[in-house]
Each structure stands twice: as C-alpha cells, then as structure tokens.
Amino acid sequence: GAGVSQSPSNKVTEKGKDVELRCDPISGHTALYWYRQSLGQGLEFLIYFQGNSAPDKSGLPSDRFSAERTGGSVSTLTIQRTQQEDSAVYLCASSYGRANSPLHFGNGTRLTVT
Amino acid sequence: GESVGLHLPTLSVQEGDNSIINCAYSNSASDYFIWYKQESGKGPQFIIDIRSNMDKRQGQRVTVLLNKTVKHLSLQIAATQPGDSAVYFCAENGEYGNKLVFGAGTILRVKS
Numbered sequence: 001g002a003g004v005s006q007s008p009s010n011k012v013t014e015k016g017k018d019v020e021l022r023c024d025p026i027s028g029h030t031a032l033y034w035y036r037q038s039l040g041q042g043l044e045f046l047i048y049f050q051g052n053s054a055p056d057k058s059g060l061p062s063d064r065f066s067a068e069r070t071g072g073s074v075s076t077l078t079i080q081r082t083q084q085e086d087s088a089v090y091l092c093a094s095s096y097g098r099a100n101s102p103l104h105f106g107n108g109t110r111l112t113v114t
Numbered sequence: 115g116e117s118v119g120l121h122l123p124t125l126s127v128q129e130g131d132n133s134i135i136n137c138a139y140s141n142s143a144s145d146y147f148i149w150y151k152q153e154s155g156k157g158p159q160f161i162i163d164i165r166s167n168m169d170k171r172q173g174q175r176v177t178v179l180l181n182k183t184v185k186h187l188s189l190q191i192a193a194t195q196p197g198d199s200a201v202y203f204c205a206e207n208g209e210y211g212n213k214l215v216f217g218a219g220t221i222l223r224v225k226s
Contacts, residue, residue, distance in 0.1 A: 031212075033213060035216075040122060041219075042217060043216040048212065048213050099146070102160045104160065105159070107155070107156050108157050
C-alpha cells in the first residue's frame with residue numbers, strides 16, 4: 001500500500017518567511033511524528049500526535065514551530081520567520097500507535113533557508 | 115560511538131563479508147529497539163526490531179542482538195551486498211515509550 005507521503009520534497013525560502021510542510025500518513029495509522037535531521041546528523045524528535053490526545057510538543061525548538069493534524073490524518077508543520085539554522089530535512093512518520101509499533105517514515109522535505 | 119558533526123562512524127566491508135554495526139543506547143527504561151537503514155535522499159527504512167524480553171532476533175540476512183546489562187545493541191548483516199551501503203540508525207523507545215530516540219548513525223560502505 002501507499003507509504004507516508006510528504007510535500008514538497010524540496011523547499012527553498014528566504015530568511016524571515018513562513019513555510020508549511022505537509023505529511024500524509026499511512027491510512028489506518030493513528031500516531032504521527034515529526035522529526036528533523038540536519039546534514040550528517042541523527043534524527044531529532046519534534047512533535048507527536050496520537051489519536052485525539054493532546055500532542056506531545058516537547059521537541060519543538062522554539063515557538064516559531066507549530067504543527068496541526070486535521071481529522072486525525074494529514075499533518076502540517078509550520079515554521080514562522082524562518083532562520084538559516086532551520087535548514088534541515090524534516091521527516092514525518094506514522095505508526096499504529098501501539099506500544100512497540102515501528103515508525104514508518106516518508107522521504108522528508110529538504111528545507112533550505114537562504 | 116557518538117558522532118560529531120559530519121563525522122559519523124564508518125564501517126567498510128568487502129562484498130560478501132558479514133557486517134556488525136554497534137549501538138550503545140542511553141535509557142535503561144527502554145523496552146523496544148529498532149534498526150533503520152537510510153539511503154541518500156530517502157527516509158529511514160525499518161529493518162528489524164526487538165523487545166527487551168528477547169536477546170536475539172533474526173530476519174532475512176539480518177540479526178539483532180540486545181545486551182541489556184551493558185545497554186548495547188548490534189545489527190549483524192550476513193553476506194553484505196553493495197545495496198546494503200547506507201547509514202544505519204538504532205532507535206529506542208525511551209522513558210515514556212511513545213516516541214523513538216535515535217542514535218547518531220553509522221555509515222556502512224560495501225566494497226565490491
């Protein structure tokens with residue numbers, strides 16, 4: 001079946017602009033995650049949605065970052081007033097939300113802030 | 115070990131040899147562990163997982179070993195192939211169990 005879909009695959013923006021990144025999770029997955037990966041680095045947790053529960057925002061690096069998940073499916077990660085240090089690959093993943101369920105990742109959005 | 119900037123640990127192996135990639139995890143409360151493979155330009159791809167009530171699990175050409183005493187995880191790849199070249203990440207579910215914490219990654223290079 002279809003995997004996790006992210007759009008756009010690449011985004012170049014000017015410093016100070018806002019950007020929106022979109023994630024379509026695997027159908028039937030109740031949990032959705034956003035991670036950030038800087039060049040040559042591991043994955044940094046940003047935010048986690050599980051069903052109708054309040055999201056776990058503990059990984060968001062600043063109040064310029066926010067995310068929504070509408071209808072329990074599609075999610076949008078918004079970065080306001082982008083900075084050069086925001087340049088990274090933003091990865092979305094989804095899972096069945098049960099304990100010990102593996103995360104399935106999309107191919108990410110590569111964000112470059114100039 | 116840990117990576118610093120772009121200097122991820124690198125393992126170079128000859129095609130056909132076995133590979134062993136190691137990972138030290140951080141949280142003794144973790145009870146679920148996963149190995150991911152990430153190729154250039156793609157998201158991490160699930161390889162194999164293991165729960166803390168096991169110390170070994172085998173898949174197709176891959177084996178994961180878990181040593182909870184020393185908080186060590188390893189991934190063994192049998193008969194390594196050029197297509198196995200990628201960055202490999204271990205992940206643990208951490209204190210709260212609901213999100214994965216990733217290690218820094220290891221680059222595997224397969225020489226033909």
